[in-house]
Amino acid sequence: MIYWLGEPLLYLCFAVIIGWLTVIRAGEAEIAAQIPKPLVITAICGIGVLSFLPLLRIVLFFAGNAGFAVSLRNVLFSLAEGKAYGWTLLFCLLMLAAVCVKPLHLSIREAGWGWWLCCILCLGLAISVNWFSHMTANYGLAGLLVHLIHFLSVMIWSGTLLAAGWFKPTSSSWSGFLKWFHILAMVAMTLIIGSGWLMSAALIPQIATAAVSSYGKALLLKHLLIIPLLLFGFINGFLIKRKLSQNHSYQPTTWIRAEAVLVLAIYIITGYMNQQATPESLPDPASGLVLHGHPSALLYLSLATGCLVGLQAVYRRNKNAYLALPLSLFFTLAAYRAVMLFIS
Incomplete structure (x- = not known):
């Protein structure tokens, strides 16, 4: 532990x-x-x-x-x-x-x-x-380079979020900060998704092996958690910038902090993943992937969709951003359960 x-x-x-x-x-x-x-x-x-x-x-x-x-x-x-x-x-x-x-x-x-x-x-x-790391162990310097791009992109993006969310003075305007941070976040997210896709393809060449491994299940949770994180990024990067153009005194601190908390959750899942064996190293990988139209899966999928809609409603109705955090977590768990019910 x-x-x-x-x-x-x-x-x-x-x-x-x-x-x-x-x-x-x-x-x-x-x-x-x-x-x-x-x-x-x-x-x-x-x-x-x-x-x-x-x-x-x-x-x-x-x-x-x-x-x-x-x-x-x-x-x-x-x-x-x-x-x-x-x-x-x-x-x-x-x-x-x-x-x-x-x-x-x-x-x-x-x-x-x-x-x-x-x-x-x-x-x-x-x-x-x-x-x-897993990538370096399997692919040498090329794997290390891909892993470093992913790691540093995450650290630059999330570290700036943490710094702004907890240390930006409440009396200062957010317009100037969001103007440059929005560009930084888009570049960082592009690198994160690109390098993350390369690592996933390299370490989990077959989806079927992921369904039965602790590493693959944790990776699925991580990817699902990125979906509400991207929605937070859209709110903080586009919608709040629009709101600031109308109200310069608006303080989006709680939304920045809530996004940072989601990043911390991804840190925890990543830490767990790195303690697990990658699917390719398992002695008995899954032999196939079967999809099932399980009724409960559709129920969980509907619940996950409702959580995303609720997250958007929290912003539109000017509710506390921390209300969006449990919705993000419920979405991740419901979507994970739906996928696992579809897969056997």
């Missing part, structure tokens, strides 16, 4: 750092000034600690025979995973030094070389942490 929950927290730490760097680069001084430096330092330390958890699992596996200290030394200095963690730790220490020595909280002009150094170190952290 600790390994599964540790990975979403690791993603959250990356999102905090990358979101912080993004708002500095975008010139959002009001947001950057509100992000506490201790939070950034905690996120950097969190990457160092949380990325050790997979190694801890290996150490504990061998500790029963060789002892904890001997197993820890062997894992850190003999295994490739341990050497990769050494790079992670080095990048974390260098970034801590850069953050503590150079003030980065105001603007890209004042940050100077410190901002660029943090970006390079952050890229190094992303490579070292994702070096043993």
Whole structure:
């Protein structure tokens, strides 16, 4: 359980750092000034600690025979995973030094070389942490590149959402922020969907194998959760921009935060997926895929559709955006149940 929950927290730490760097680069001084430096330092330390958890699992596996200290030394200095963690730790220490020595909280002009150094170190952290992903293990450097594009696109988009949702001053206008963030989000989402499709096609070549594997079922949940997330993106990217043009004082903070919470849910599902074996590695994959017109499946599908309609109604009637969160989750569960009833 600790390994599964540790990975979403690791993603959250990356999102905090990358979101912080993004708002500095975008010139959002009001947001950057509100992000506490201790939070950034905690996120950097969190990457160092949380990325050790997979190694801890290996150490504990061998500790029963060789002892904890001997197993820890062997894992850190003999295994490739341990050497990769050494790079992670080095990048974390260098970034801590850069953050503590150079003030980065105001603007890209004042940050100077410190901002660029943090970006390079952050890229190094992303490579070292994702070096043993499913894609890298199966497809080498090409797989790592696709996984990195997916990972960094998600972190830039979600990290900026988190930074704006929790640290943008309530007295400031959202028009300027949404103007550039809308473009960033569309580019990031295009890269996320494209790289995600490549990874899904590579790791699950046959849909039938996904129906019986924990990895495939989690991937289905993740893809279904993206549907209400895209609807949130449409609301925040188009409808709220239109509303702001009519009412400059409108504050869409709760909608931004609600979208960020959905992203956190995807982090959790992704963390679970990465702890599972991919379908191609299963000894007995499913032999076929059969569709059934199950009456209950149609009922669940209707319920899922109703949840999406209800989500739109929450926005149109100016209700609290947090009411849309349970509707998004109910949609995901109902749609998942409908698909599983259709498939046997």
